[in-house]
Amino acid sequence: MPVPIQAGLVQAAQGRPAHRRRLTVVRRWCPARTLHLVDIENLAGTAIPSKCQVMEVHGRYARQTALGGDDQVIMASSHLAIVNAALGWPHARYRARSGPNGADLALLDVIEYENVAARFTHVVIGSGDGLFYRAVEGLAKSGVWVTVVSRPGSLSSSLASVAGDVIYLDASPGPAGNDWSAAA
Secondary structure, eight states: OOOOHHHHHHHHHTTOOOOOOOHHHHHHHSOOOEEEEEEHHHHHTSSSOOHHHHHHHHHHHHHHHTOOTTOEEEEEEOTTTHHHHHHHSOSSEEEEOOSTTHHHHHHHHHHHHTTHHHHOSEEEEEOOOGGGHHHHHHHHHTTOEEEEEEOTTOOOHHHHHHSSEEEEOOOOOOTTSOOTTTOO
């Protein structure tokens, strides 16, 4: 016969241990999972990346991070770039938010409101913006390994200091032969 909730509270009040479910216990029973949070505008080095630029970044990112088939990818951009992002990097979840730091804020909302620390053992942040500093610090304190992926020269030093490791996207030429990844 199930024990009523009040009885459980009485037991706890009488000094008996109350049974609580801990998030760390739940994580041990789940397989290791990786979440990729990608600010495509930041990695492409432009406010409105073309479909070809998104495809190029996707290829380099996948090679350098060993992007797995079971990994979850959430990509953010402004409303002006979301169609190119979706066409150039299929099989991701897309978030659009415009304005200053819109893509960063959309990804920070995922970290804050979707219980990322309890659901994933590894988080990869595809952005070099220092706005992620506190979120990465919090994930690391929760036992989540955090990797930051950034373009060379655009990584915040504060973000690099709290990341578990850093991967710089190589500076291969863009689709038209221009080195657009080094610009910006």
